[in-house]
Amino acid sequence: MYEGKTKIVEDLGDEVLLHFKDDITAGDGAKHDVLENKGSICAEVTARLMKMLSEKGVYNMFLEFVPPKKIRARKLKMLPLEVIVRFKKAGSFVRRYGGTEGEDLPQPLVEFTYKSDALHDPLMCVEHLEVLGITSREVAKKVMDEAVKTATILKEFFQGHGYELWDIKFEYGLDKDGNVCLGDEISPDTMRLRKSGEIFDKDVYRRDLGDPMERYKVVLELCRSISL
Template identity: 80%
Template sequence: MNIVSEGKTKKVEDLGTEVMLHFKDDITAGDGAKHDVLQNKGAICSEITARLMKYLNEKGIYTMYLEYLPPNKIRARKLKMIPLEVIVRFKKAGSFVRRYGGNEGEDLPSPLVEFTYKSDTLHDPLMCVEHLEVLGITTKEIAQSIIQQAKEAGNYLKEFFESHSIELWDMKFEFGLDLDGKVCLGDEISPDTMRLRKSGEIFDKDIYRRDLGNPLEKYEVVLKLCQSIDL
């Protein structure tokens, strides 16, 4: 295998004009300060990602997804990733509450998109569009395209989970540019990257962040819902 990069939860294999993402069983929190290995996590998160990206593709959102290869691999478009976490928020939660106050689960008046710079050492600082231009991360035009696509993808995912009686509070996306320079949704969509709630019950990585038990029990519930999307 020609592994060209490895992050906390995935390895990327170069296939020439495409890549293969290998999802690992690792789970982390606190910029990697907390780290464990949970058997079968990679398989669960890769299948959820594959099904949700297939769903978004069908809704007209351009994603990296090409093919799911069980148990834990996705064949994907090769992207030059933009070093940003793009957070779409429907409710106040997590770092938003720590920064601005309010109550967990309180509605925002409209969907909010935040950019944070991907850097564990800098603790993912917030950035505005002008930061992206001044620091040479991306252009204003690409940033605006990302904002639009992130909101559209977020709304489609919110509708999907609402149809299964689960609230989507927020999610983290990552985008890159394909070989033609087109903005494309990449990385992962799973309970690692979303907040999913139902009547106070948690179905996401906050279980791990808060030491509330084995998160994979709830991840498997999310997977069963996502299996309503054909691959």
């Protein structure tokens, strides 16, 4: 059905099967490596976190974890957007607006970016989404509300283990009935997660700070507190 940088999506009719690859990328795909067990770690972290979110009332794609690196999921018509929820200043936010890495924002901030490596994922406002025919203002508002709710649940989960969730990227789609549904993945690839100055996310890879899989394994062990 579709192969991206880090996943293969297999069509099962009314459902899909997501195969998580061992590939890791950064810089719109300019940096690329294959790391052993990366796919299985990200698949299991995604499965466990989405299972927890389902139990807390967050509608998402997750149906079943198929070890070691597959997830059976709802088929969605994905919006070509990355939806970022920021609790602290970091990454591209600091490059655009200044400030200090790790500085608190006064409230959760939602950013839309257009999902395009060729265009370097440009920022979009709700009016862009309407004018370009990506989605309606009503759907955009629903996505924003769901993103903040979901990110807050995840922030509280990691806080309970002594970690800080700085920001997180979501992707959303519409199910067969037109309902907004969380898709793609939730893993160290899609968040900034810190503890006492240590990095437990893809910034380890972006910044060449060592073996990212050692930190990803720590996140997986945290998530194994959630039963499947």
